[in-house]
Amino acid sequence: MRTAVVVGAGIGGLAVAGALARSGWQVTLLERADRVRPDPTAVVLWPNGVRALRALDLGAGLDAIATPLPDGGVRRPDGQWLVQPRPTPADRMPVVVHREDLHDALIAGLGERVELRTGVSVRTVRAEPGQRPSVGDGRQRFEADLIVAADGTDSEIRRQLAPESRVVSSGCAAWRAVIPWYRAPRLPADQSVGGETLGAGYRFVAASLGERGSSGASSRGGIYWVATAAGAPRPEPPETQLTLLRRWYSGWPTPVGELLDATDPADLVQQEIRELRPLPRSYGFPAGPGGVVLLGDAAHAMPPHLGQGACLAFEDAATLASLLRESRLPDAVVAYDRLRRPRAATVVRQTRRMSAVLQARGRLALRARDAALGAISPRLLSGAAASAAQWRPPS
Ligand SMILES: Cc1cc2nc3c(=O)[nH]c(=O)nc-3n(C[C@H](O)[C@H](O)[C@H](O)COP(=O)(O)OP(=O)(O)OC[C@H]3O[C@@H](n4cnc5c(N)ncnc54)[C@H](O)[C@@H]3O)c2cc1C
Numbered sequence: 001m002r003t004a005v006v007v008g009a010g011i012g013g014l015a016v017a018g019a020l021a022r023s024g025w026q027v028t029l030l031e032r033a034d035r036v037r038p039d040p041t042a043v044v045l046w047p048n049g050v051r052a053l054r055a056l057d058l059g060a061g062l063d064a065i066a067t068p069l070p071d072g073g074v075r076r077p078d079g080q081w082l083v084q085p086r087p088t089p090a091d092r093m094p095v096v097v098h099r100e101d102l103h104d105a106l107i108a109g110l111g112e113r114v115e116l117r118t119g120v121s122v123r124t125v126r127a128e129p130g131q132r133p134s135v136g137d138g139r140q141r142f143e144a145d146l147i148v149a150a151d152g153t154d155s156e157i158r159r160q161l162a163p164e165s166r167v168v169s170s171g172c173a174a175w176r177a178v179i180p181w182y183r184a185p186r187l188p189a190d191q192s193v194g195g196e197t198l199g200a201g202y203r204f205v206a207a208s209l210g211e212r213g214s215s216g217a218s219s220r221g222g223i224y225w226v227a228t229a230a231g232a233p234r235p236e237p238p239e240t241q242l243t244l245l246r247r248w249y250s251g252w253p254t255p256v257g258e259l260l261d262a263t264d265p266a267d268l269v270q271q272e273i274r275e276l277r278p279l280p281r282s283y284g285f286p287a288g289p290g291g292v293v294l295l296g297d298a299a300h301a302m303p304p305h306l307g308q309g310a311c312l313a314f315e316d317a318a319t320l321a322s323l324l325r326e327s328r329l330p331d332a333v334v335a336y337d338r339l340r341r342p343r344a345a346t347v348v349r350q351t352r353r354m355s356a357v358l359q360a361r362g363r364l365a366l367r368a369r370d371a372a373l374g375a376i377s378p379r380l381l382s383g384a385a386a387s388a389a390q391w392r393p394p395s
Contacts, residue, residue, distance in 0.1 A: 001026050002329070003144040007122045007135055007157060009036045011043075011099075012296025012313030013150030014106035019056045019321035020146075021113035028142060029114050030135070032121035032151075036107065038099035039269045041176040042209060042224035044069060046094045048391040049311030055318040055393035061105035066095035067210045072195025079253040082198060094307070096207040098178060098220040125149070125157045127287040145290040145329055148320070150313075153274055155298035162280030162294070170273040170303040170355065172201075173233040174226055175245060177267035181211050181221040185258035193223055197252055201230035203358055204249060204256050225259050226304070228358070233272045238265035276301045279345060284337035291333035293320060300344035305354040308347050316340055318393045326394075339394065 002025050006017040009031035017029045045053070045066070053062050070093065073085035110116070124136045125147065134143040135157065149157035153167055179185075187193065193208040206225040227245060234241050246260045283299050285292045296313035319339055323332040 002146070004028070004146040004148060005030060005135060005142045005144040006148040006150055008149070008151035008155075008296075008298070009033075009116065009118075010150060010152055010296065010313075011038075011102065011106065011310050012298075012317060013148070014103065014110065015053075015056060015058070015314055016148050016150060016295060016317040016320060017114050018058075018106060018109035018111065019317055020148075020324070021111045022057060022109070023321060023325060025113065025146075025324075027114045028144070029110075029116045030120040030122055030137075030142065031116070031118045034119050036103065036116070036118065038103045039176075040100060040178060040267070041226075041269050042096050042098050042178055042207065043102065043310050044094050044096050044207065044307040045314075046307065046311050047092055049308075049314050050095060051391070052311065052314035052318040052393060056109075056314065056321065058105060058109055061108060062095075062097070065101035065105060066097050067208065069094045069096045069194060069207050072192060072206075074196045074198055075253055077197060077199040077202075077252045085195065096209055096224060098209055098222075098224075101220055122151065122156055125160050125292060127161060127285040127292045129287065131288050133285075133287040133290060133292050145288075146324075146333070147290075147292040148295050149292060149298045150295045151298050153276070153297045153301040155294070157292065158280060158294055158298050161285050161292060162282065165276050165278055165280040167274050167301065168277050169232075170275050172228050172230050172273045172303070174228045174271050174273055174304065175241065176224070176226045176269045176271075177263045178209065178220070178222045178224050179259065179262050179267060181209075181223075183262050183264075184223045185255065185262045187255050187258065191254045193255055197256060198358065199252070202248060203228040204252060206255060206259055223259060223262075225263075228273070228305075233270050238268045238270075241265075241270060242268060273303045274301060275303055275348075279341070279348060282337050283340050283344075284333040284335075286330045286333050290329040293333055293336050295320065299340070300348060302348050302351045303355055305358055306347065306351050308351065312344060312347060315343070315391060315393075322394045343391065 004027045006013045006029045017027045021027045071085045071088045074083040122135045126134045132143045133147045134141045196205045204227045209222050211221045249256050283294045295316040323335050
């Protein structure tokens with residue numbers, strides 16, 4: 001039986017571990033934390049991410065927890081439309097999912113053939129010709145035919161195999177929260193929850209996860225919001241961060257203020273936004289009978305402006321699983337790099353263009369930004385949808 005070690009039980013690691021196990025691999029999943037636990041926020045999955053999950057046979061689980069996210073348009077802080085909401089065909093509509101629901105669905109997909117070992121922090125990797133690849137935590141070594149590094153932005157495995165790729169700050173921080181449905185603000189009938197508001201260096205996006213338990217909605221209902229601001233994360237306690245957010249976004253159109261008022265400090269998740277520059281020179285390192293591959297944020301951490309990080313991790317997992325079904329192992333490692341690196345590079349390029357628009361500050365830059373948004377918004381803002389439309393799991 002073919003064996004794999006997957007390092008990291010985040011979204012990407014769970015997805016690929018389950019996929020390999022379902023194709024008959026014996027999988028060991030190593031996680032440095034004591035428990036496998038996501039942050040209590042949500043994630044938007046574009047059609048490419050949804051397609052990848054379906055290719056991984058996780059479509060039924062997803063349908064039970066996903067809420068469709070109609071286009072809510074883009075406004076300025078004074079309420080004027082930069083981009084009016086447009087009807088979205090069902091097959092191009094993203095969905096929003098509570099991360100805890102998503103983790104539950106991915107864990108349910110692990111099956112019997114995955115040995116999950118928590119509290120194991122991988123520190124070394126061996127990927128040399130003629131030797132089975134392995135990883136170690138300083139106390140023991142784990143050898144397998146294939147090692148999947150899904151250990152996130154600060155990946156130790158990537159640091160050793162692709163040291164040219166560095167983690168750098170993207171120059172902004174993000175705050176996220178899910179307000180449970182019972183605390184969600186009641187909005188005027190003509191106001192929808194969803195949509196985006198863009199200011200000078202500030203951005204606010206909201207999405208409804210629906211009412212708890214209602215048909216087709218997340219089993220953890222509520223309203224998800226994410227606010228991005230240029231600058232560093234705040235060192236103050238969450239109460240003070242929330243006060244700052246309410247000040248920064250004061251006067252912004254409904255529902256921004258209402259959502260911030262309904263948020264508890266305990267709901268708040270703050271994060272520095274970081275990215276890889278440059279991307280690793282390779283995502284596949286043949287070794288012995290197989291090799292090591294980089295997957296998810298370990299391979300292509302990027303700012304979340306297009307909401308594509310998790311979607312790409314699922315694409316990585318679906319591509320790897322498909323290649324491993326079709327090809328011999330060392331060939332699959334090489335083919336994985338050939339297919340995934342250009343794809344990730346394209347999405348990173350789109351994200352960087354978006355970063356420049358989102359982080360525009362100063363009157364001239366803002367005017368240029370608004371003009372650009374008005375003129376090329378369909379092309380720019382539907383970048384994610386366009387890449388979504390293009391990507392298909394390899395057959
Ligand atoms: C504010 C924000 C909003 C976002 N919104 C979206 C969105 O709407 N849509 C979208 O598609 N993406 C979004 N993303 C991106 C998405 O969250 C990430 O791309 C995705 O979670 C990456 O998953 P991963 O499994 O690769 O990495 P991670 O989730 O970081 O998981 C890595 C795992 O590896 C473990 N680990 C790390 N080091 C070791 C080690 N040495 N040994 C063992 N285990 C280790 C960690 O503990 C962790 O469990 C967003 C990101 C941010 C910051």
